Amino acid sequence: MTYARPADRMGALRLHLNENTGGCSQAVIDAIRQLTAEDVAYYPDYAALTRECAEYLGVREGQLVLTNGLDEGLLAATVSAFRLFRGTSELPEAIIPTPAFEMYSIFVKAAGGRTVSIPPKPAFEFQLQEVCDALTPRTRIIFLTNPNNPTGQxxxxxxxxxxARRVPAEVTVVIDEAYYDFCGETLLPEIDAHPNVIIGRTFAKAHGLAGLRAGCLIGDPDRLNQIREAVPPYSLSVFAAAGWRAALRDREYLGWYRTQVEESKELLYAACERLGLQYWRSAGNFVLINVSRVGDPGEIVDAMATRGILVRDRSKDPGCGGCIRITAGLVRHTEIVIEALEGLCAAP
Ligand SMILES: Cc1ncc(COP(=O)(O)O)c(C=O)c1O
Incomplete structure (x- = not known):
């Protein structure tokens, strides 16, 4: 399994990758513009960024690893979890409740492990018992996404x-909180009580830093030290270090964008009600919608693309037959996608 980058179209409205459709704070661009030739020529110093990011998250610096996007952190956590596995001919295992962010199983394969997928339940209730039943002596990592992508649950x-309490110490429980900023739901205040839990955060979504690449892992310092060994020492660019600090300081931008996303989700829900489309209320910046009443999801995604709007076909994900996922960003962008959806529903 490899990552297939979804088709891009120049100038299209991008509602397919859960990016920030409003760009990032102007303060980020200003900070990057202030960098000098020497800044670019030297290997970056992350001391200020690490301190400010730890303060922002309310954790100690030793509990934090900054990574080139959360993706890099997830890969490093996987490599680290599998590293000491002494299976004979067997592979170390990762448990992944589905549907799930597709990169987990790609990273598991890259790190030489095997994915144990947990099928979804009918209404996407969390598969607690099934995850526990899937534990074996070979389990080394569990990927939990909270809230889930693509369901938003x-x-x-x-x-x-x-x-966290039930799994043995050698198993790392990753709680991927990529969409935390849109719901406030987190296990972070309890992190000290769970030494095998690693929380993942990204600044790609609400802060709009997907192109800059800014993510982190938070957890027990000893476990993080092991993960650090799998993260290159200069994996963040000097641009990321400067822009990220500026993004942390601009709380006003963050608050404004969150409000836009909330309003956009309500508009999408209301449109689905009007059009008789099944949807799931989402704690993220996206909404999963079953469009099978209107037509084939792949064809709907293509029809949207010809109208200059990119949305994501999720119909092949477990439990998501007939579904597309639409990013909820700026209200004016959401109005455009709703108009297109209404047009497709009205088409004979
Ligand atoms: C659940 C989840 N985890 C991690 C990521 C990756 O974040 P980053 O862009 O910081 O690598 C994403 C991005 O879409 C995601 O949806």
């Missing part, structure tokens, strides 16, 4: 605690 906090 939240995992009950008690279920997360339960898994």
């Amino acid at each position: 939240i995992i009950p906090r008690e279920a997360l605690r339960d898994i």
Whole structure:
């Protein structure tokens, strides 16, 4: 399994990768513009960024690893979790409740492991018992996404605690909180109580830094030290180090963007009600919509693309037959995609 980059179209409205459709804070661009030739020529210093990011998250610096996007952190966590596996001919295992962010199983394969997929339940309730039943002596990592991508569903906090308590120390429980900023749901305040839990965050979504690449892992310092060994020492560019600090300081931008996303989701829900389309209320910056009443999801995605709007076909994901996923960003962008959806629903 390899990552297939979704088709891009110049000038299209990008609602297919859960990016920030409003760009990033102007302060980020200003900070990057202030960099000098020497800044670019030297290997970056991350001391200020690490301090400010730890303060922003309310954690100690030793509990934090900054990575080139959360993707890099997830890969490093996987490599680290599998590294000491002493299976004979067997492979170390990763448990992944589905549907899930596709990169987990790509990273598991890249790191020489095997994915154990947990099928979804009918209404995407969290598969607590099934995850626990899937544990074997070979399990080394569990990927939990909270809230889930692509469903937008939240995992009950008690279920997360339960898994963290039940798994042996050699198993890393990754709680991927990529969409935390849109819901505020997090296990971070309890991180000290769960030494095998690693929380992942990205600044790609609400802060609009997907192109800059800015992510991090938070957890027990000892476990993080092992993961650090799998992260190159200069993996963040000087542009990321400067822009990221500026993004952390601009709380006003963050608040404004969150409000836009909230309003956009309400507009999408209301449109689905009007059009008789099944949807799931989402804690992220996207909404999963079953469009099978109108037509084939692949054809709908193509029809949208010809109208200059990119949305994502998720119909091949477990439990997501007939579904597309639409990013909820700026309200004016959401109005455009709703108009297109209405047009397709009205078409004979
Ligand atoms: C659940 C989840 N985790 C991680 C990522 C990757 O984040 P980054 O862009 O910081 O690598 C994404 C991006 O879409 C995501 O949806």
